[in-house]
Amino acid sequence: MANRAYNFNAGPAALPLEVLQQAQEQFVEFDGTGMSIMEMSHRGKSYESVHFETEALLRELLNIPDGYKVLFLQGGASTQFAMVPMNLLSPGKVGAYVHTGNWASKAIKEAKMFGETAIAASSEADAFMRVPSVAELNIPENAAYLHLTSNETIGGTQWAEYPKLDSVPLVVDMSSDILCRPLNVSQFGLIYAGAQKNLGPSGVTIVILKEELIGKPSMPVPTMLQYATHAKSDSLYNTPPTFAIYMVNLTLKWIKKSGGAAAMERVNREKAELLYEAIDGSGGYYRGCAQPGSRSIMNVTFRLADEELEKRFVQQSEEAGFVGLKGHRDVGGLRASIYNAVPVDSVRALVAFMKDFKQRNG
Template structure:
């Protein structure tokens, strides 16, 4: 490391898009409990998921997550597996009835993947799209029109590849509003009562890979179609408290520890303030570069989780990345489908890492002038 700001324990400046940075205090707590959890003589990875110790962690994590969201009445947390990608299929499998479609707002690569799964499983409709803007913006909320035979309205709250994010959400009326929040869950204050169901892979803001969180109104989870596989029914997991089959126990334990850390940051309001400060620093560096760096997303839609930017040539971008890697920065390449540069600054990425990156960006620009 060559001095780009304060750097503790020689840890990398981690801007990976996922799996992503975890809070250092969480990793240290997990390390201290790894071999002997709660004086059991076992790691939590070794014990039965039917035992009292694991079940207490499991239930605590569910309660803590709902607590951070204001303890909304009538909602249930599920811990599932298969990532958000499996949810792309589970949503239409569970909610599409004959003659119905799922309405999807097309905002980029991940929204498109969800839409295509629904299309395979019965029917999908595009309620609005920003494709003409090359997915550089979130569509006008007033332009989102679900199909008359829609079973639900689906959005992707944050597009990691293009770097756009919703900060207000469409009014879906009586239709359940369903959101893939894999990359921005718990990143800012949220009224969950707007949603019928949200889902998120844990590996960006909630914990390590391996567990997927679903938070939904209980009425949507209680009864699932009997013709779909048992393991794919929300009702199966709802009725069995997510213990129908062996859960990813260590990942659930880590989610609980991350949720404790979020509480220590002042809850969602505290985390949001820090995230906006980090994002503001990087966008200020981009906007103040005189065009040397160019933000990808339109200003009103800029994500506070994934800061995407370009330079005048791919050659210069490669030079930037090579220099950054030599200084201990990790994960700054844009997604392979679009190229460019991307700093993923999820909750656990400290301000010091963003300050170090901003300083490096300024230094790099000066060396190329």
């Protein structure tokens, strides 16, 4: 479509055009039912077929082994910041966290409300512009779990490899990079991800957790905030976000049709390389924020000489049809979020704009 924006929003983010078009076609009437999927009972066969197919697609695309539950919850990653310690912490145990920036900080803040926490590693001394190495991890012997944020959208850092742990479950917030590459799910005790960056629209949160971690919490926890509640009812204890789950279903089918997680990684790395080459090859005009060894393939962050020039960049980029290039309000700068659904052509167009902007404003 000629009038589609170059969408680099950090979230909610770009969705595949063909997914949007298919949803448009089925918006008023789904699968010959005479009604929209938003209008039907979540207990009916038509919706349940979508619900369980979505779970099956996730299991296939992520190669989720037996012994794991897949849940469709609400509240985004922000609710998971609290649900994790509420369900996994117990007296005498400590929640261990790797502090890599804004989202890790919020997870730590929530955990402190429910029990003891410890910082197993931190990149604060480097302004969160890198990810700690596995060798830096100092996990307490009484840790209930180790929590890390896979991809920090604000700083533009990402774990290239995850630590392999035997002693404690690894809990990871993958909201901004799930299914951007293949994953060995058996390394993890719990994975959670808001869908609104790589999997679909806002409104549903994916949780993948080992069945052995599902139990009665050691503290009083509201029914809706217990993993066991949703695991027992296949995420149908209450009315789930049916339309958001349907959109995840269509997005997962698009990922499968496109070649799966391995194909997503190839394209994502191509997009990231285009942008980082434009930044690094600009003679210092553009300056990458994250340290090279920790650079994200989902969120590319960079700066210009001063804030006035960055404001001009944002203004002129918007006039040229680019959306979402302003950096997060907490750190400023510039950011291009290149999630799965962002086409390579959009990145090529951005690189061309960056070169043109330098010529006109250098």
